[in-house]
Amino acid sequence: MVKDLYKRYGDKAVLRGVSFEVEKGKVKVIMGPSGTGKTTLLKCIDMLVKPDSGKIWLEDLELTDPRIDVSEARRKIGFVFQEFNLFHHLTAIKNVMIGLTKVKKLPRGEARAIAERSLLKVHIDRELWDKYPAQLSGGQKQRVAIARALAMEPMIMLYDEPTSALDPQLTREVLEVIKELAEDGMTSLIVTHEVGFASEVADEIMIMIDGRIVERGDPRSIIYDPRREETRKFFNKIMKIGDELR
Amino acid sequence: MSFWNEFFSKLYIGVLTTLQLLAVAIPSSIILGIFIGVLRVYGGKIEKTLANLYVHIFRGFPLLVTLMIMFFGLADIGIRLTPYWAAALAIIVCSSAYQSEYVRMSILSIDEGQSLAARSLGMKRSVEILYIILPQAFRIAFPGIGNEIIYMILYSSLAYIVGVNEIFSVAISVNSIWFKPTEVFLTTALIYLAMTTMASYGLKKLERKLWIPGFETDVKR
């Protein structure tokens, strides 16, 4: 749950009082024009960026409490980056294992077993396990990154535009995986521009413009019947771009 | 004893001494160089300032000056080092200063996403540096560190000046008895050539072994 989050960079206010909640097992999607603080919001939730004010809870744990161990808290939150950020020097399976062995301190055998399960869950087959990131396609990289976050058994997954660095055909395989995980009951908060995907997967869509959530609701009403003019404009714009791409 | 007999039997000791010096200096300077490089990037204000000062001084001083200070200078304030340790320490501090620069640049060249991903998994800074940043930085810095190893082989000859009985000081002493400078110094040069050539061959092999797809380790001198 996020309450009243504020963040500024220099004299630019990026988050201007953001509040919402992702209930257990639910999938929430944040959409909005680029440069409106969506990535910053996700980074704040994982405490990768410190918010200026406001509070964040992970169930009963207040993440913004300065007394807590932040790295302890972060491992309970899975983060999937736009640019994948796989560790360049580790093979696919070792990328998934390293959090288990070095953070959770699991023995190698156990870590490997969990890693294998996570990789299979995101449809990364055995022959790719020992490949280095540079030898994988973008879609494969992103799925390994999802497996890496998943293996830590997070309470929630945060996806920061997980497909915006991918070609359209690779986008599909990644979205498919995210959807499957969501259907399995993975609590998720997703920032994306993929309208079709959002409408399929989301329990609620939130529209973020200029550091504020201006509108929220179930996918159908938000996409086809938005109450606010700026939401309507935003959807018109991205659908048009989508049409041009097709 | 003939000239060549005497020269070679003494050279044998000299080579062993040089290798002994390098066996301590090379690994120590690499470890110290990495440590100082890490301090220069991740240290607090005081650590950073001290580490930078260390690097400025020992990169700015010729190795010979550092060596004289280690052996003669420190004796003035009651620290008496043996020739071997004065030479080893001088080489270590000098080379680690240069190596820390390679390490620092390599760390800075690693993209921010690596650190973000490490932290998002719940890694503490020390774990992140040890298992994510340094394995990558070391690979990027490897050609530079390799050059430093070659330099250490060459500059170990300066240990002669404080009286370490290494290759070059054997050459000097044999030449002073027999006065055959061509034979003596040409042979000495060939020994160093053999050592540096083998070292750079070994380093190339090691670099290939450490290579990982997608890694750009081809950093210029």
Next chain:
Amino acid sequence: MNLMTFSKYLPYIFEGSLWSLGLVLGGLGIGFAIGVTFSLVQVYGNPLLRRLISFYVWFFRGTPLIVQLFLFHWSIFPALGINSTALTTSITVLGLRSGAYQSQIFRGAIGSIEENQMLAARALGMSNWDAISSIILPQALRIAIPQISNEYSVILKDSAICFILGIMELMTRAKYAAIATGIALIPYLIAGLIYLVLTYIGTMFFNLIYLKKRIPDSVEG
């Protein structure tokens, strides 16, 4: 105790920097001439000449300066019938050695601009030599300035090793001051600091040249 008498030696040590700079400028100049020539031969010359130069570079980069100094002073120059003083040997050897390093610097610089620029020059109807002297070299020299600056600081520190032949440069004077006063730490520290300052002054000087001469928007920043 002897600090008062020591102050007498300060100007004496400072004067050594002129000798050191003399060694450096001489060595850098000779090295420049050799470096440019050899780099051109390595890029454009015939295979035999290229081989010879590779051998030269291998020799001078693979042996210690101190060995080279003795080899040339006591063996090679006498064998060639050259009556070389300590000073001329020092400058020549520093130059020959720097030439090996500089040839690699220029070779890299030429390599980084060669292909397209050569094609363009040829397309204008320039002869090979015209293209090299008026198109390739002026650019290569500019690109190489930062590395030449680095070469300056290397050769400055290496010049300290020439004290072994008794040149009255910084190191020798620091040593005499140490012997005369019975204090080693201070004269060597002062010598070290002078080297440090000379390094910074030189680097600033090369930076100025670089800023003045550099081609706007050139890639090698």
